[in-house]
Amino acid sequence: MSLNLILMGLPGAGKGTQAQYIVDKYQIPHISTGDMFREAISNETALGLKAKEYTDKGNLVPDEVTNGIVKERLAEDDTKPGFLLDGYPRTLEQADALAQMTEDLNKPLSAVINIDVDPKLLTDRLTGRFICKKCGATYHKLYHMPKVPGTCDVCGGHEFYQREDDKPEAVKTRLKVNIKMNTPLISYYKDRNLLFNVDGSQSIDEVWQKVDQILSSL
Structure with missing residues (x-):
């Protein structure tokens, strides 16, 4: 029985x-939308070239092209034991298209794993990163502070900065956009009894134990 999965969760x-x-454990390919686009474009498939027309102009690739590229990818041989989709579907239209293509390919979804974390905790996680101006060493207010406060462990520099996309306002906007996008999908898969929520505020190992438990039971 193949293990056909979608992995969901907010940034962070x-x-x-x-x-x-x-x-690593289940030996199935990890299929992310970015990788799929890059692969289709570099293989110069008809849909890949179509996608390139949009990405070259900085435009979003329309659903019918994205859906076609996903279907091409899911039809490849390495997905026989299953697949792990990441970053797709992003809309209810794409979810409907995926339901149709998994039916056509006879590869029905086994489960949707949603790693659920309180947005406030995610804000703390995502805004905690800061970087040494001199050598680029990365630190984190919660998980990895310099051994001597205000001094870089690597080069001894004293100036630090935060990337624009790690600043609180940018992080809040990013989370808001993702919550808006994910909420209808979570309901969609819950209604179809495919959704498994995993508490992502636990340690990495505890989260993995829970995920592994779910997958082993399928």
Whole structure:
């Protein structure tokens, strides 16, 4: 029985780490929209070239092209044991298209894993990062402070800065956009009894134990 999964979660929820664990243990390909686009474009498939026309101009790739690229990817041989979709679907229209293509390919979804973390905690996680101006070493207010306050462990520099997209306002906007996008999808998969919520505020290992438990039971 193949393991056909979608992984969901807000920025900073720890999706990337869990995706790696799932791929390593269950030996299924991790399919993210970015990778799919890059692959289709570099292989110069008809849909890849179509997508390139949009991305070159900085425009969003329309659904019918995105859906076509996903279907091409899911039809490849390495998805026989299953797949892990990340970053798709993003809209209810895409979710409907995915339901249709998984039916056409006879690869029905097994589960949707949503790593659920309170947005306030995510704000703390995402805004805590700061960087040494001199050498680029990265620190975090919650998880990794310099050994000597105000002094970089690597180069001894004393000036630090925060990236624009790590600043509180930018992070809040990013989370708001993602919450708005994810909420209808969470309801959609809950209604279809495919949704499993995992508390992502726990340690990485505890989250993985829970995810692994769910996948082993499928």
